Amino acid sequence: MRLIFISQLVSLLPLISAFVHPGLMVKDADISRIKSKLAAQLDPWQSSWIKLTGLVYSQYTYTNNAVPGVYRGTANGVTANADLLWHDAAAAFALGLRWKIEGDERYAKAAAAILVAWGETLENFDIGDDEYLTAGLQGYELANAAELIRDYTPFAESGMETFTNMFSRTFLTKNIYFLNHEAPSEHNVRHFFANWELCNMASVMAFGVLTDNSTLFDFAVEYFKNGDGNGAINNCITDIVEEPGTGKRIGQGQESGRDQGHSGLDFQLLGVVAQQAWNQGVDLYSYNNSRILLGAEYYARYNLGNEVPFEPYTNGIVSYSEISSASRGAYRPTWELLYAHYVQIKGVDAPWTEKYKNYTVTSMGGFEGGTGSWGEGSGHYDGLGWGSLLHHLDADDVSDLSSTATSTSTTPLPTSTASASPNHITLSPSSFNISTISTFDLNSESSIGHFSSGIVFTSTTDSVALFPSDTIPMRDADTTPMTSTVRSSTNAHPQHTVYVYSCE
Template sequence: MLQASRYADANYQPNAVPQVVRGNPSWGKDNYAVLFRDAAAAYQLAIRWKISGDSAYADASIKVLDDWSNKLTNIIGTSDKYLASGIYGYQLANAAEIMRSYPKWTGFPRFKDTMLNVFYPMNHEFITRHNGYGEAGLHYWANWDLANLASMMAIGILTDRHDIYQEALTYVKSGPGNGAFRNAMWHVYTDSGLAQVQESGRDQGHSTLDIALIGVLCQMAWNQGDDLFGFDNNLVLKASEYVAKYNLGYDVPWTYYTTSDGTVQTEISSASRGSTRPIWTLIYNHYNRVNGLEAKYTKEMMDKFGPEGGAYGANSGGFDQLGYGSLLFNSDVK
């Protein structure tokens, strides 16, 4: 799948722009697609280099990263600009984390500056102010916080800024917004080992996005020696099982959820039920292969959709996660 991807071709040409627009044509024409496609390419090319050792892929990956660090100055739009700063921020930082060991990458310092000066300030601004709704920011669904926390954590790791990394980690564990794990996965059913997700009453496309971003946060923290997978008695596993089970067509328990505007969600949403995202292997690998825990529905979802690639479709939702979990997370190494 990786070899066949157009984004893993050593001849890939980047399309960086000085200003990324997401959310409102009145601010300028939406152009954020060039960023999510290039982020996918930088990551896939980096993986292909690590596997093959062929420097052509390394050169292609850093060409993408350098193009953006040379040109990008800001990200604008409606509040949707914070989705761009979060999702594409964590993706670019993860690609760069792979490429930092490439000795020919002389542009690495400049790239780190871009992440610190363009992406991180937006991540911090959103998490602390929530676009004017305050620190708690319960107006915004969980995925908004989770995306910006993922970017913040990835940037902290990439730039060796422990303060930034710790800012994200602390918020995940005890923050007031919907991205804090106990708010994102807010109701545990102790009898069934499931946890209801904050966006389950909205639609399943966003519920699965929550699981995708939670998995990214857990894996990055794990690589730094912090165990978010085990947080609050394996809360993430319970949420993964809940979302996977429902999207496989099974019934799950439901508890009424009241949104920040007072709307009472009386039932789980069937909208986008069965959503496909390449996210399940990362979670299954850790809980089952590393920790030896059962993850029945996560495994069933993983098996149903087969080997995980990346770039599922042409729209932004298909690029919200980097993918290739079947290739990258398939071992019992602790």
Template sequence: MSRTSPHEHHEHHEHHEMTEVSRRGLLRTAGGLTAALAVGGSAAALAGTPAGAAPATFTHPGMLHNGGDINRAKVRVAAGDEPWLSGWNRLINNSHSQSTWTPNPQATIYRGSGYPENYGILYNDIAAAYQNALRWNVAGTGANGDCAVRILNAWSNTLTSIQGSADRFLAAGIYGWEFANAAELMRGYPGFDLARFQRMMLNVFYPMNNDFLLHHNGACITNYWANWDLCNMASVMAIGILCDDGAKYDQAVNYFKSGAGNGSIQHAVPFLYPNVGGYDLGQWQESGRDQGHTMMGMGQMGAICEMAWNQGQDLYSYDSRRFFKGAQYVAKYNIGLDVPFTTYTWGSGTTCAQNSQTVISSVSRGQVRPVWALLHFHYNRRLYLDDKYISQMYYNLVAPEGGGGDYGSTSGGYDQLGFGTLMYAK
């Protein structure tokens, strides 16, 4: 496997690696279809949720997709409506979505230099489980449901450990939240051993996610880039939802708001630029590094915000919509326009040796990743905000979104589950 893609992760350069609104009632009554108007209104008029408070009862399905999302895709695809049909065609034409996919479960997954890396097996099987789960949910094809469950059961019966260099924490984070999302879509399916899958998530993934967020592999707190925190936060949140574990859900939300590392919102978007040509922008923490990892950050933080949204919590708008400003900044630069940049300085290693980036990085500029539909359809169609740059990024470069297998064979193409056109278009 190539180790030269700017979107691949190498340990040696991985240094650093609005009011809460209760919307569960809205989602239930509106099926996620017409809640936008109410949510776009006065947040103060809606019931508040205590900071970091998990819902008394978790909504299922309630991670990247709620029941309304699934129903909308089902109805629209059946009717042959665009853009859902184009999104559906991307799904059914992906080799991972075929019901003949054969899982290849491993007892130990390795990621990182100096180890017999096999993590590509895992991310391919996760993509297949998720894509087959989508096909089952949207079209009701039993063969796809059976395939998704076959993959999930095979891994929960086999995987006991994730090992490697520091990159093992990336594997535990990225593949943790993605795997949990596939399982969430198959809740209640005949033959799916949910309890055993939950045990795998609690025993194999969560301890590593928790260890990284607490100790950062023994490094200076600023050593690891934002994505390292974000993927582990997303995994903790997804495991909390999958297992109806309010403490874990709260752990992820609280880290988003005030965590010590670079994944918390004020560290991930360290500099704000009000009214640049009429739009508020926010510099992303990895912008001086490269644009591949920057766009990965859009996908990881987007997943956290959407999972929280589907449990009744609005992290998308937290801290005066700080993430929206960051996403607009990233999109503006990647459609080819100039953005301001403030010198970014951080401490690395175990001694916090000082490093600085003085200019934004053009590496991987304009790279296509399926992370933008989620953001466009939230900020523009649910909240009716002018998301000029996100919108241009989505419609001009990305739409319709595919998923794992459509964006190259290396890990960067599997750092997000994709298919946002199918599942989020409104």
């Protein structure tokens, strides 16, 4: 399941696959909702906004701290300075958000200046394995910031290329190297805790969306589902156990025996990976019977002072016989997102997630804060946060979103490529033709066409997941040609264009 870069394919993919933009942790619908709430001066949006706009990181006078080398620790002749990148990533995101919401181009200009400065300056970071934490955590944060200002014309015309070239050379190279288990310390692929892989998945996925590269996006999705390291969901949530008293299924996390602070980081990053995918029409929240939620319920129950079963865990590097009480009650700004998705959008019963969301909001002063607003140190910059601003929903919002939710099923949805594993996509530009079948109304039940072998996808990746899997000719290039009819789904967005990868 290794990602193999094929230069011709990578350069071609943006021409044949469409992503929703902005479409990482924030999309246009979120911006519209926030504007509406702020205009009405409603909380918690208003309080969150006041906090964000009062930070030094969200002022258009903010000056970047770009340096050639970033180091998380002081060792081997270098001095720790990673806080420079943490702060700049937080600032770029906050400034991009202010531009989207307020419309003042000075904020976009300031965000672009940060990203371009790092694009022009950064050469490498960290010595030793910590480089993969920087590559993952700050990688997805910077990509999210760039996604917010991708349509700011000065950045789009020149700054984006400078930034993405640097990112590909530094962050992405390390992301892929790490997830392909090429690091010397990965002679055991379970060597690293789940959060290390989750942040690198988030970074690859975010950069894939930013650059319209479906190979990268699908690689991250596939690793989440079937990767062999601890970040893959079935290794991240190691055991399904019964909740005492109710018999409900809950999920023991891979880092539960380590400490609760890192366990909480896992759910913060799982939320990032799942939300970035969701905004592109791929439902990882519900994958494998909503395994993320099973883990969240286990974590929340224990960290609210209740007991949970624990299965002894050994992975060749560590061995735990009982759950760890270290950092019990730790919180991170991710529970607004998990609650909104599972309880409000999906209508799933998640009592401990709801309670932990309330606990987190109360602990943080009435709303979930974000980077730069709730403390210093690496742990406070591991996630962008701002859940009460970005993800909090009221009753009207729930009604609107529920009517357009992609899926409430726990059945894994197909992704947007013919093969689940991106390294199977080894077509050169001469290997296929691309043809448009038709533009059609997905709200009708009529047939939209007959065609032979190939990959079928639509002009937005979210709609492909809505087709019944048994009617999509999802075929690898070397499979026998087939003819099939695709019928539309009543749950999809209207008026999308269907394309066919016709193999020669």
